[in-house]
Amino acid sequence: MGLFLTARLMGYMAFAVVAWLAGAAVPRAWETHRWPMALVNLLLAAAMVAWALGWPRRKCGKAGRSTLVQIDQPVRSRRSSALLLGFLTGINFCPPFLAAGVRAAQLNHLAAALVFFAVFFLGTVVWFAPMAALGLVRRSSAVVAVARMTALLLALWYAGTGLMILAREAFHG
């Protein structure tokens, strides 16, 4: 568990750096405009729709099943498996993670982005132990369906917010 969580933290930190660099790469001239924020909202909405419709899974199918991490099989090196699994779940682009990435991209300093993601990590760790047991709910098709519908609704919200920002920008400058 320790190795898994350490690797997960590394994943978080790596993502914080990438998110902040992406935010820093936005030219200063754009700061007077709100359309980059609208674009981010629309991208987030698109990612949520893709997740809700199960696009990555449908695209990969059974052939896309991991051969690197097989937690249900006896593995030679459990240590490397735990590390890999931790890192991969640390950069898992789930909707809340992407939303946090957007927040990190808006911060002024890299250190602030790292602290933000470290706190985000702590927040998820607190919940991690009980949530691991709750992973069983994924076996319920109803729970998965509700989660996907919720993602669609939230995508609608983000898309609406993005479009409204764009409309304001277009009409009021």
Next chain:
Amino acid sequence: MANAKTTSQPVARSMGRSLLMTLPMALWTLLMFTPGLMKPGLNQHIAAVLTGAFMVWLFYRMLRTGQTYRWRRIFFVALGFLFPVGFVAALLTLRGSMSIPIEHMISGDTPFCYMVIPMLIIPAALTHTLAFPGSILPTPSNPHSIAAMIGLWLGMTLVLGKAWCAYGCFFGGLEEGFASITRRARIRKLDERLRLVPWAVLLAIVLLSAAIFEPVYCMWLCPFKTVTEFPAVHDAETAIQFGVFVLLFTGLVVVLPFLTKKRTQCGFFCPFGAFQSVFNKINIFDIRIDRTRCVDCGLCVVKCPTMAINPESVNKGETLMSCMKCGACVDSCQKDAAVWHIKGTEVGRNPERARLLFLYAAWAMATMFGGSVIANGLSTLLHLIFRG
């Protein structure tokens, strides 16, 4: 309860016995409507007397015929259609308009609605702040504290579970009315997954409300804003807001109930209904399917107005947790297989006792809340008829 239902339904009680059993409810009704009789004005007096008599008569008919759904529906539709009458009339008198400027809304000039409760929990727990205008405890400027209303709601919900949606909610009656217009449904095949949508709406509004500190459902998704109170339209954003309200109301409350004969807003959209479903799990009353009698005819599945029974649940001998105990399945079952039940007791053993215990509690609540709303709407109508 000698002639209580043990073998066949409906129970036909004698008139004398039914009247005797109605007496406690009549006294309760008298107690509830005495304040209305104290108010000045002939309209209020007539409305109070008519509504009191109406509620007592319906309860008597439930006992006399052994049927629940048919009589409850009359009350519920009356509640659904008369609530906006009284509410809008009050708005027009006080404000001259159904729309409310957003600054007035923020300053607390909007009444508390139970729909907000799920959205309040996370922000209140994390920051001790309400994401709705109002105060947790009473203040000199706002004596109607939200804590008192939530306490009242919680008490009723613990006793009745999701029955609030069939005996207390003043929105659901509108769609039940539109669903009752035709004899046969135009659309019969409905996707099973639709009944999961309220959970998704609930989850989405709870998360968004916690994130942006705004009662998202009230601001963007409430269909009933169309017939009650809505934010004043002054720009494109508020116009879109109003458009969403009208679209949801027309689709979910008028057109789809008419086409499907289902309560589509309640069954396929309402987040508060999903929230109430949780309390069905810790509530003592439920509806069960007696498998020894059931012939799998599927009539209960067809008749349920919110798709709270499906073939799988019938096989298990129960309804889904979204059952609001309206009694439609029990009344329609030809084999007496769908029965009222108290958890922890044997299924099918004296179901009429379970029904009576439930009905006394549910109807007392219906009289207290719905009755006063009906009386208010009726009084407004009388005022309009006699004074113009």
